[in-house]
Amino acid sequence: MRPLLHPSVDDITVEGILHALSDPVRVAIFADIVGSTCSQICSHFLTVRDRPIPKSTLSQHFKALREAGLILSERRGVEMHNSSRCAEIEVRFPGLISTIVKAHAMQLAGRHHGDKRTRKAPDPRIARGR
Amino acid sequence: MRPLLHPSVDDITVEGILHALSDPVRVAIFADIVGSTCSQICSHFLTVRDRPIPKSTLSQHFKALREAGLILSERRGVEMHNSSRCAEIEVRFPGLISTIVKAHAMQLAGRHHGDKRTRKAPDPRIARGR
């Protein structure tokens, strides 16, 4: 089992952050971690918003968040404790994380009555041009 | 040639925006469009930050930005004029676009002396665990 890799703050990129958070499951996980006061263990997310996530997939999602520099993962016994690196990122990219998390929350809030939209809605209405 | 598809504001998603902007070429293009007062034509971006972009690739990048709801594309004669949809998005996700564009600018500014880092830097320094 190879050691956990965390980029240093200076190696964190905007593209990396955006890519990591462009997945609906990952933003949901990250938003939860950001919103909670204590660190969260991976298995807490075996279901995300009423969908079961296979544990191999979950492991990959955590790896993605970790290597984008968004979370700090620490093994404690058999568990993996995850906390956000918001404070560090805030110094490098002020407001970025909080704005994204807020936008994500707004999107969730605006999703009423069983409107189960999940991923990059290819559902365009306006068509312009020839 | 099929008609251009633009999502309505309500169909724009955070995930879609983040995914579209998680590509270094696309953020660069988008930041340029946001920063300019008049609309930009696609061929203006045949080189982005000193790299040539093949035009088929460029076309796909514009499609991605358009279908994420980030830009409005209008054909005028043989050219395609692109402008940002910031104002609309601002209503739905306040601060999101400006914060991302600003973070992107900071990252560029911090990239001195030939440090050609481009994509999700897999260059980790800190290793924890075990």
Add this chain to the structure above:
DNA sequence: TGCTATGGTTCAGGACTTACGAACAATTGA
């Protein structure tokens, strides 16, 4: 010392996405 349970990781495959050259389409101007 085993044995077992628990929590995560790795591997391998198939599915899906992306990049880009070549061919094509639409418009303009001569």
Add this chain to the structure above:
DNA sequence: TCAATTGTTCGTAAGTCCTGAACCATAGCA
């Protein structure tokens, strides 16, 4: 009508992502 310009589409090769199966590491208990 022809050529030039600007952008799109198609096909394929390369890359990324998802996930079940197998594995590893630790803890607790007999």
